[in-house]
Amino acid sequence: MRIGFIGVGRMGQGMSARLLSGGHDLLVYNRTPGKTADLEKAGAKVAPTIADVCRDRELVISMVADDAALMDVTLAPDGVRDSLPKDAVYAAMGTHSATAIQTIAAALAKKGLTFVAAPVLGRPDAAAAGQIVIVSGGPADALKRCEPAFNTLGRKTMEASGAPEAAIAIKLANNFVLGCAVETMAEAFALVRKYGVNPQVFYDVMTEGLFAAPAYKVYGKLIVDASYDKPGFTVKLGLKDIKLALAAAELVGVPLPSGSVVRDRLIGAIAHGDGDKDWAVLGREQARASGLE
Amino acid sequence: MGRGMAQRILSGGHELRIHDVVRAAGEGLVSAGAQFADTVADACSGRDVVVTMLVEDAQVLDVAQRAGGLCDSLPKGAIHLAMGTYGVAAIRALGEAHAKAGQILVAAPVLGRPDLAASGQLGIVSGGPADAVARVAPLLDLMGRKTFHAGDMPESATAIKLANNMVLGCAMIAMAESFSLVRKFGVAPQLFYDVMTEGLFSSTAYKGYGKTMVDQTYDNVGSPITVGLKDANLIAAAADLGRVPMPMHNIYRDRLLGAVAHGDGDRDQAVLAREQARACGLDS
Numbered sequence: 001m002r003i004g005f006i007g008v009g010r011m012g013q014g015m016s017a018r019l020l021s022g023g024h025d026l027l028v029y030n031r032t033p034g035k036t037a038d039l040e041k042a043g044a045k046v047a048p049t050i051a052d053v054c055r056d057r058e059l060v061i062s063m064v065a066d067d068a069a070l071m072d073v074t075l076a077p078d079g080v081r082d083s084l085p086k087d088a089v090y091a092a093m094g095t096h097s098a099t100a101i102q103t104i105a106a107a108l109a110k111k112g113l114t115f116v117a118a119p120v121l122g123r124p125d126a127a128a129a130g131q132i133v134i135v136s137g138g139p140a141d142a143l144k145r146c147e148p149a150f151n152t153l154g155r156k157t158m159e160a161s162g163a164p165e166a167a168i169a170i171k172l173a174n175n176f177v178l179g180c181a182v183e184t185m186a187e188a189f190a191l192v193r194k195y196g197v198n199p200q201v202f203y204d205v206m207t208e209g210l211f212a213a214p215a216y217k218v219y220g221k222l223i224v225d226a227s228y229d230k231p232g233f234t235v236k237l238g239l240k241d242i243k244l245a246l247a248a249a250e251l252v253g254v255p256l257p258s259g260s261v262v263r264d265r266l267i268g269a270i271a272h273g274d275g276d277k278d279w280a281v282l283g284r285e286q287a288r289a290s291g292l293e
Numbered sequence: 294m295g296r297g298m299a300q301r302i303l304s305g306g307h308e309l310r311i312h313d314v315v316r317a318a319g320e321g322l323v324s325a326g327a328q329f330a331d332t333v334a335d336a337c338s339g340r341d342v343v344v345t346m347l348v349e350d351a352q353v354l355d356v357a358q359r360a361g362g363l364c365d366s367l368p369k370g371a372i373h374l375a376m377g378t379y380g381v382a383a384i385r386a387l388g389e390a391h392a393k394a395g396q397i398l399v400a401a402p403v404l405g406r407p408d409l410a411a412s413g414q415l416g417i418v419s420g421g422p423a424d425a426v427a428r429v430a431p432l433l434d435l436m437g438r439k440t441f442h443a444g445d446m447p448e449s450a451t452a453i454k455l456a457n458n459m460v461l462g463c464a465m466i467a468m469a470e471s472f473s474l475v476r477k478f479g480v481a482p483q484l485f486y487d488v489m490t491e492g493l494f495s496s497t498a499y500k501g502y503g504k505t506m507v508d509q510t511y512d513n514v515g516s517p518i519t520v521g522l523k524d525a526n527l528i529a530a531a532a533d534l535g536r537v538p539m540p541m542h543n544i545y546r547d548r549l550l551g552a553v554a555h556g557d558g559d560r561d562q563a564v565l566a567r568e569q570a571r572a573c574g575l576d577s
Contacts, residue, residue, distance in 0.1 A: 098478070121488070121492055121493075133488070133491065133492060135488060156491070158484065158487060158488050158491075159484075160480055160484060161480075161481070161484070162478070162479040162480060163478070163479060165478055166475070166478045166479050166480045168478075169474055169475045169477075169478035169480055170475055170480055170484070170485050170488050172474070173471035173472075173474050173475050173485060173489075174471075174485075174488055174489055174492070174493070176467065176470070176471060176474075177464075177467045177468065177471050177489060177493075177494060178493055180463060180464075180466070180467035180470075180541065181463075181464065181467065181493075181494075183463075183540075183541050184459070184460050184463035184464070184467075184541050185460065187459070187463075187537070187539040187540070187541055187542060188456035188457070188459055188460050189456075190537045190539075191452060191455070191456050191459070191528075191531065191532055191535060191537045191539065192449075192452045192453055192456050194452075194535035194536065194537055195381070195446070195448055195449045195451070195452035195531070195535060196444050196445075196446055196449050197443055197444055197449045197452055197453055198444070201441055201442070201443055201444075201453065202453050202456060202457075204441055205404070205416065205418055205441045205453050205457055206456075206457055206460060208416065208439065208441075209404055209416050209457070209497070210404075210457070210460075210461055210464075210496060210497045210498035211460060211464075211496050211497075211498055212496045212497070213493060213494050213495050213496035213498075213499065214492070214493050214495070215493035215494055216460075216496070245474070248474065248478070249470075249474050252474070252477035252478065253477070253573060253574055254470070254473045254474050254477055254573045255470075255569075255572050255573065256470045256474065257466075257470070257544045257547075258463070258466050258467055258470055258541060258544055259470065261540040261541050261544065262541075264540075265540075286538075289538050290535075290536060290537045290538060291536060
């Protein structure tokens with residue numbers, strides 16, 4: 001496929017490299033030019049502007065850090081809206097707010113352009129290995145046209161069958177469930193510690209039975225070992241995603257009481273200087289609240 | 294639960310005496326070779342170990358402390374193996390009462406439902422002096438597939454059991470909130486279920502209760518809301534005693550109360566999804 005890729009940060013690097021090795025014709029663009037060097041060595045062509053990265057493409061992907069960046073690359077003059085070929089698809093693959101996705105969908109629809117949201121589940125190592133899961137939302141024929149690229153990028157694509165923001169809702173809900181699991185474990189570990197239990201024993205009980213899943217095994221272990229300094233996903237990023245979930249929920253009238261608790265604990269962790277630690281540090285934040293540290 | 298567990302003990306060749314306030318409940322076990330004791334005192338006399346599997350704190354405290362109860366009737370040095378899910382305060386009170394009477398308390402709450410009890414596949418968490426736990430190990434091995442030793446204090450086992458229940462309750466709440474969120478964005482609940490259980494949450498808790506929420510089969514009751522509320526109150530009490538603020542747990546407890554208030558008290562705990570849907574203005 002002829003693909004344009006905007007945003008080669010940690011996730012975008014791995015995804016672009018996958019597309020290249022999958023034999024696609026790839027143009028890459030990054031607002032900070034230095035980040036494209038490795039990809040260029042691997043055979044990618046670097047486009048100097050967004051207009052260039054869109055030219056003659058069948059698919060343009062953006063993988064940018066936040067809503068502001070997405071709005072900028074998409075809606076600024078000579079951005080994707082002004083540059084996307086009529087018969088191409090634009091896929092936003094970052095984790096964005098439901099509102100931003102709705103805004104962009106409306107703006108592109110006005111110009112007769114085709115837009116899908118396709119947020120991904122998985123970390124940079126999974127992206128580089130083509131092991132991410134893609135949740136896609138948008139017109140069925142547009143999703144079909146993205147398939148060759150998505151099949152190269154991920155191990156599985158799950159179609160939200162609906163508006164682009166439906167895919168966003170799924171992605172945010174899944175991250176929200178993870179935040180709740182981490183905070184729940186934090187509370188449970190504090191409880192058993194106060195009764196003289198070695199946290200490892202509670203970890204064993206929990207992960208042997210009902211909770212034998214990566215979420216509990218990985219984050220439970222980080223809490224047991226108090227190993228917060230090699231962040232896979234930081235408190236600050238966790239707060240960003242939980243706030244996106246709360247905003248999406250407010251938009252459609254869904255109270256998320258558990259989300260509010262997780263948000264408050266994350267803010268507390270930042271206040272105590274743990275903002276750049278892995279968000280498993282909620283274990284410590286809860287221990288503090290219990291007078292344990 | 295008690296019936297399946299007693300059956301497992303019998304199958305191990307142990308001499309078993311049983312007691313229940315409802316005599317008929319023991320009939321199957323008697324025909325399998327157990328003796329029925331008419332009173333708690335009879336069930337205790339001359340025993341090495343007495344197992345209790347009762348529903349709540351009040352019952353276990355009564356059966357232990359009343360005249361002719363466990364403390365009066367168990368031989369010195371014998372073990373009370375308390376396997377129900379009881380509160381921390383009750384377990385502490387029991388421990389003290391048995392110590393005074395020269396007996397030993399081992400708490401060994403179980404993880405699992407009646408079908409697992411009948412097949413000897415329970416998870417068991419033991420708490421108590423190591424030598425006493427070693428003495429009951431042959432019984433625990435018959436009843437469970439695995440025993441986790443929590444520590445020398447009986448209430449350490451209670452804390453683990455309650456914490457595990459709390460993690461389950463919060464998982465259900467998180468799912469309930471999430472299903473409502475995605476539904477409002479036009480997503481079929483089954484699809485969110487597939488995304489969630491395919492990745493980070495590929496475990497029994499999410500697969501079992503998540504499926505019940507997707508299918509809304511709340512009348513097929515594994516553990517009802519009222520039992521969840523009982524346990525949630527035990528967790529809140531343990532947190533209070535231990536001085537541990539548990540904000541997520543408070544939300545779980547409040548939603549259980551709401552479900553009872555809306556007439557869903559006897560439905561499966563997965564009905565928390567309907568409770569959350571109500572809070573969002575969704576019909577069911």
